[in-house]
Amino acid sequence: MRSPAATTALRPFITDKLFLGLSLRDYLRSLATPGSLTAIGILAIGIPVIIYRFVYGLGAATNLTQANPWGIWIGIDVLSGVALAAGGYTLATTVYIFGMRDYHSVVRPALLTGFLGYFFVVVGLLVDLGRPWNLPVPMLFSFGTTSVMFEVAWCVALYTLVLFLEFSPALFEWLGLEKWRERAMKLLLPATILGVILSTLHQSSLGALFLMVPTKLHPLWxxxxIPIFFFISSIIAGLSMVIVESNLAHKYFPSRIEPGHAGDLDRITLGLSRAASVVLFAYFFLKLQGLADAGAWHLIGTAYGAWYLVEMLGFVLAPCLLFAWAARTSNPTLARWTAALTVAGIVVNRLNVSVIAMNWNAPEVYVPSVMEIITTLTIITMGILVYRFIVNRMPILRLLPQYPDTH
Amino acid sequence: MKLTRRTFFKVTGAAGAASVASAAAARPAGAAGVAATPGADMRAMLIDTTKCIGCRACEAACSEANALPEPTQAGDTAVFDRRRPTSVQALTVVNKYPATTTAPERYIKTQCMHCVEPACASACLARAIEKTPAGPVVYHGDRCLGCRYCLVSCPFDVPKFDYDSNAPFVHKCTFCGERQAKGLEPACSSVCPTGAITFGTRAALIEEARQRIYAPDSQYVRHVYGEREAGGTSFLYISDRPLEQLGLPGHVPAYAYSALTQGALGAVPFIMTLWPPLLMGLYTFSQRRNAAAHGDHHAGDAPRHEEDRHA
Known part of the structure; x- marks a missing residue:
């Protein structure tokens, strides 16, 4: 058992907690893997690119124009990032509210992914904003209450804090801060409920942003x-992302997995697949209602219509059926690949709404610049590195023996 | 009234569905009924393209009033060879549309339309864009975050973002708010030599526009562009060619854009008040179900504190 003094002494903290019990030299050597070197390479290029963007402005770094003011930093970093981080509220609700304890072992990873997802969404947003230093203005001084963007800003800010709170027991267990952990545990249920409220609001509001472009967004989208489409598809994104993420964690961090849990994963994967299939089914028919409501059937025959069919059949209906088939035939491998397909489909949908089908009737076409792509990759890489750092140290995939009641 | 659990679920379920439906029914009804002219007393402009000769005096006056560089190719008609949008350094621009077999050559000045209920102002999360009661839609750079949602929202593609700056602002026509406050006319209309730009109140100018287009042997298209577009704009256009042919966007809906998001924003209080009781109900239900599954029949009667804290 840990002694209280160990947490206050600096040297054991560094070697035990940060260097995983290795000496500095051994720790650095342990990092020299192909994955780490790739990540360092991306950061070595990406961080100067981000600095370049702040020194010379958005025009120098991006292909954004007056006609296309939003690019992949909004479409991928923000819209897709928020949707794919929905696993936090989806799984927290399943386990803490619905009391489905079978899914306990994936809640902490889901909350961690959610928290890091939102944290790096905010990082991406700061890179995209022209005047990010004015962020306190709508939070404290000048409230644009008629703006959906105002609702999004407040909800994302609050929900990032809520996710930190939901994730914090693992942090306090790692640091050995018993009292803080107790306090955080008491707040879990109210935090979960607050998280569902905030997620309902801003997941739908990110779609509601596009209510303002009736003449610019293609009628098929x-x-x-659209707020309901964004909300429902965020549940799909959350479920699929938990499948992808937990399976990748089991593959790349096998030593961190609780011995008894390795077999659980397939059962959990199939359970989540069943849920994702049902929600995808509902989403598919909701989207058809949107199509009927817009009276846009005649546009199916156009090039945009073909692309719409790719999204609807390839990334919504196909995963729906594949998930159902995987659950029915108990095929976790198929479920994993289907989850990856669904995650890709969410990114396709968010890019369609914000970039590809946007300004569809304008002559100018937006293609992201190399620096935009590098920046997006850099932010994703930072997220993966922080995830790895935390999973290797804190009780995320495996619980500490002294907290048997955690799950 | 005794509130049973069944009734509770019925009520919360119905109310939840209603709030979602209200969010979905965001589509505005449009201008229904005979209402007073919106923004009747606000300052406005009437632009009559049949009177514009393309001298670009308005461009020069605008640049001077806003301390911007002199217009590109001043005095050179070659400037009309390609269509120019407004920009960070040119808040109003005159473009030429050549004659067709059925329609004469026309020049048209474009700038911010100063909507009565602007999309950009309702989209701004920091109130950096505001509609003033006098008429001008004004921009406060010190509040702006540079999110560019105003550019996305504007149906007329008016706001322009300074991509070349590392501390960028949004730029657009100010309707010479400062000049107006001093009792002066906006720069562009004050220099127009042909009377193509008329400055006045919105109601009076709509009246004036109607008189011109319905006059005997009028050649005008019988449409005052801006009377209804996007809920009404302070800049009004009349022409003898459809204004869609002169570069103004067609099919701009007749409702104010703020109506588009009212339903979604109106759902916020419903979600905030209905989710907690609904989720707490589900939580209690699941606790009892799990307790019953474990054969602990008293669990539902008294809260089990250890259990409640479970993560």
Whole structure:
């Protein structure tokens, strides 16, 4: 058992907690893997690119124009990032509210992914904002209450804090801060409920942003129901992302997995697949209602219509059926690949709404610049590195023996 | 009234569905009924393209009033060879549309339309864009985050973002708010030599526009562009060619854009008040179910504190 003094002494903290019990030299050597070197390479290029963007402005770093003011930093880093981080509220609700304890072992990873997802969404947003230093203005001084963006800003800020709170027991267990952990545990249920409220609001509001572009967004994607589409698809994104993430964690961090849990994963994967299939089914028909409501059937025959069909059949209906088939035939491998397909489909949908089908009737076409792509890759890489750092140290995939009641 | 659990679920379920439906029914009804002219007393401009000769005096006056560089190719008609949008350094621009077999050559000045209920102002999360009661839609750079949602929202593609700056602002026509406050006319209309730009109140100018287009042997298209577009704009256009042919966007809906998001924003209080009781109900239900599954029949009667804290 740990002694209280160990947490206050600096040297054991560094070697035990940060260097995983290795000496500095051994620790650095342990990092020299192909994955780490790739990540360092991306950061070595990406961080100067981000600095370049702040020194010379958005025009120098991006292909954004007056006609296309939003690019992949909004479409991928923000819109897709928020949707794919929905696993936090989805799984927290399943386990803490619905009391489905079978899914306990994936809650902490889901909350961690959610928290890091939102944290790096905020990082991406700061890179995209022209005047990020004015962020306190709508939070403290000048409230644009008629703006959906105002709702998004407040909800994302609050929900990032809520996710930190939900994740914090693992942090306090790692640091051995018993009292703080107790306090955080008491707040879990209210935090989960607050998290569901905030997620319902801003996941839908990110879609509601596009209610303002009835003449600019292609009729196959523009719909008064777009807030509901975004909310429902965030549940799909959350479930699929938990499948992808937990399976990758089991593959790349086998030593961190609780011995008894390795077999659980397939059962959990199939359970989540069943849920994802049902929600995808509902989402598919909701989207059809949107199509009928817009009266846009005649546009199916156009090039945009073909692309719409790719999204609807390839990334919504196909995963729906594949998930159902995987659950029915108990095929976790198929479920894993289907989850990856669904995650890709969410990114496709968010890019369609914000970039590809946007300004569809304008002559100018937006293609992201190399620096935009590098920046997006850099932010994703930072997220993966922080995830790895935390999973290797804190009780995320495996619980500490002194907290048997955690799950 | 005794509130049973069944009733509770019925009520919360119905109310939840209703709030979602209200969010979905965000589509505005449009201008229904005979209402007073919106923004009747606000300052406005009437631009009559049949009177514009393309001298670009308005461009020069605008640049001077806003301390911007002199317009590109001043005095050179070659400037009309390609269509120019407004920009960070040119808040109003005159473009030429050549004659067709059925329609004469026309020049048209474009700038911010100063909507009565602007999309950009309702989209701004920091109130950096505001509609003033006098008419001008004004921009406060010190509040702006540079999110560019105003550019996305504007149906007329007016706001322009300074991509070349590392501390960028949004730029657009100010309707010479400062000049107006001093009792002066906006720069562009004050220099127009042909009377193509008329400055006045919105109601009076709509009246004036109607008189011109319905006059005997009028050649005008019978449409005052801006009377209804996006809920009404302070800049109004009339022409003898459809204004869609002169570069103004067609199919701009007749409702104010703020109506588009009202339903979604109106759902916020419903979600905030209905989710907690609904989720607490589900939580209690699941606790009892799990306790019953474990054969602990008293669990539902008294809260089990250790259990409640479970993560």
């Amino acid at each position: 523009y719909s008064p129901f």
